[in-house]
Amino acid sequence: MNDVAATGISVLLVDDHPIVRQGYRRVLESQGDLHVVAEADNAADAYGAFKAHDPDVVVLDISMPGASGLEAIRNIRARSPRARILVFTMHNEAVLVKSAFSAGASGFVTKSSEPSAVVNAIRSVARGERAMSDDIAHILAEDSLSPTGSALDQLGEREIEILRQFAGGATTEEIATHLNLSVKTVQNYHYLIKTKTGARTDAQLVRLAATCGLTRI
Amino acid sequence: MNDVAATGISVLLVDDHPIVRQGYRRVLESQGDLHVVAEADNAADAYGAFKAHDPDVVVLDISMPGASGLEAIRNIRARSPRARILVFTMHNEAVLVKSAFSAGASGFVTKSSEPSAVVNAIRSVARGERAMSDDIAHILAEDSLSPTGSALDQLGEREIEILRQFAGGATTEEIATHLNLSVKTVQNYHYLIKTKTGARTDAQLVRLAATCGLTRI
DNA sequence: TTGCAGTTCGGGCAAATTTCCCAAGCCGGA
DNA sequence: TCCGGCTTGGGAAATTTGCCCGAACTGCAA
Structure with missing residues (x-):
């Protein structure tokens, strides 16, 4: 040095x-x-x-x-x-x-x-x-103050997939249909992803997905 | 002078x-x-x-x-x-x-x-x-030269400003505070912007703002 | 084998937001 | 002057979020 x-x-x-x-x-x-x-x-x-x-x-x-x-x-x-x-x-x-x-x-x-x-x-x-x-x-x-993890690496397989589709512009219903899940489950994932990543806004979520290379804009 | x-x-x-x-x-x-x-x-x-x-x-x-x-x-x-x-x-x-x-x-x-x-x-x-x-x-x-204006051209200047802040990750309350508006007004703008641009999702809105250069990701 | 931990999946319910519709004030153009 | 557009917000129903919960399934280790 x-x-x-x-x-x-x-x-x-x-x-x-x-x-x-x-x-x-x-x-x-x-x-x-x-x-x-x-x-x-x-x-x-x-x-x-x-x-x-x-x-x-x-x-x-x-x-x-x-x-x-x-x-x-x-x-x-x-x-x-x-x-x-x-x-x-x-x-x-x-x-x-x-x-x-x-x-x-x-x-x-x-x-x-x-x-x-x-x-x-x-x-x-x-x-x-x-x-x-x-x-x-x-x-x-x-x-x-909320026991969240750090960033994207804290997300499971399913959460990543849902985040990708969400950031790509898909609606909750569309994601549920694509993945054969109930709308409620997708909503819960959506919430979980937000708390885990610390995003307070959908827009922040999209930005996070983009900066991590999960989606392209 | x-x-x-x-x-x-x-x-x-x-x-x-x-x-x-x-x-x-x-x-x-x-x-x-x-x-x-x-x-x-x-x-x-x-x-x-x-x-x-x-x-x-x-x-x-x-x-x-x-x-x-x-x-x-x-x-x-x-x-x-x-x-x-x-x-x-x-x-x-x-x-x-x-x-x-x-x-x-x-x-x-x-x-x-x-x-x-x-x-x-x-x-x-x-x-x-x-x-x-x-x-x-x-x-x-x-x-x-472009006959078809960008999607942003149909938005007023207030709408543009709110879209910029929203796409930047600001919450509705934060935007209301920044611009000295009621939360209700910001919510209405949010809705108006979505209908005018045809975005069905907040994520689509962020992507639109990004592709139009309104915000950087 | 048992048991623990993590992931996936969804119900429930109060609080918040979104979705529309409406109105009033203001300003610029016909 | 009147019309149209922008800005600002109220109201009410519909939807979503925030956060609680339980259950099934997996892998893994004691």
């Missing part, structure tokens, strides 16, 4: 908006100890940039076109398990946060956070600690 | 993410002729800041909580018809662009644009010209 104390923290910025990257770069560099050594504007380039520059921390927005940011996290971590990745996005859904962490992220900070919170999160992640912004901690705390 | 040539261009930044504002501020100020004289983090404060500082250009992200950005545009223009407003957002839906211009915006630039395109757009708008980024021009052109 780099000698962080002596050389400062090197950062790889991944975000699809050029001017946003430029803005972050200036904010981070004004801190003195943070140095943006590379940028990438999509998930596919992120790993190449990571390999080329071996940054201490990857700061990455998961809402990007093309491959999902979650995939980028998995991609980088699979080949460089010591990589520190800080997710930095406007989204604050519990499902997404949990997916990001289980994909291998070290931190999760929303864009609503103060700049100081963001740079502190970068420093924490560089030290190998876990970091998240206050709003994320709150959402996760709220979510953890 | 201010003497732009002699004093430079004063800018009011409106965006709900503190670090994003900070980033823009640094990028713009590095240009020499652009000066950020005020910031606002929501549509409600935008007009107050405008009145207090009388900036040459308002740079505003329309995807904000609270009153929609479109409302902020109308708000400012209604009371100060000479205001120059440049919409600066990640969204690139033709419907949104048209709504923004008819609300009184002078320009529309996406965050995918190069920083140089953004600052040039600010200068154009300050000179009283209309400005838009290349991708927006392309989308508008494409849209005007």
Whole structure:
């Protein structure tokens, strides 16, 4: 690992908006100890940039076109398990946060956070600690009060199948017919899937299914 | 009007993410002729800041909580018809662009644009010209050639806004709070949107919003 | 063999939401 | 001026959700 104390923290910025990257770069560099050594504007380039520059921390927005940011996290971590990745996005859904962490992220900070919170999160992640912004901690705390599991891997075979059809746009009756189940059973699965994944909305369920590759949009 | 040539261009930044504002501020100020004289983090404060500082250009992200950005545009223009407003957002839906211009915006630039395109757009708008980024021009052109409008074209601007938030994972109550509406009204919009678009399921609605670029997954 | 744990399947019932229908206010165009 | 569309919400019946429950079936291990 780099000698962080002596050389400062090197950062790889991944975000699809050029001017946003430029803005972050200036904010981070004004801190003195943070140095943006590379940028990438999509998930596919992120790993190449990571390999080329071996940054201490990857700061990455998961809402990007093309491959999902979650995939980028998995991609980088699979080949460089010591990589520190800080997710930095406007989204604050519990499902997404949990997916990001289980994909291998070290931190999760929303864009609503103060700049100081963001740079502190970068420093924490560089030290190998876990970091998240206050709003994320709150959402996760709220979510953890119900004895749910983590994300999609907690679902059984049937639940996955029903989630797939549901996210594909099928109605409850249609799913019941397809699978020769009673409507009530499908409704119960629907409810179970929501509680297990922590989704509070059907829309969140669809987004989860999409980000996990269960359905294509 | 201010003497732009002699004093430079004063800018009011409106965006709900503190670090994003900070980033823009640094990028713009590095240009020499652009000066950020005020910031606002929501549509409600935008007009107050405008009145207090009388900036040459308002740079505003329309995807904000609270009153929609479109409302902020109308708000400012209604009371100060000479205001120059440049919409600066990640969204690139033709419907949104048209709504923004008819609300009184002078320009529309996406965050995918190069920083140089953004600052040039600010200068154009300050000179009283209309400005838009290349991708927006392309989308508008494409849209005007298609005989069959997108499914979103039949929706009003409120419906679009509610659909965006819904597809983003917000609950009915959250949307009602964000937009200062009764839950009942949001429910009615939800129903109306479904019937207008022909979606029979919330999941289909999310997919529609995603394929139309209203939301990203 | 027994027993435990997990998955699948569905009933029940109160609470919430969806589905329609309706109305009033506002604004822009004919 | 009148018409039509958008926005905002009330009302009431129909449906779904949220959360409880039990039962059958599986595999697995003691």
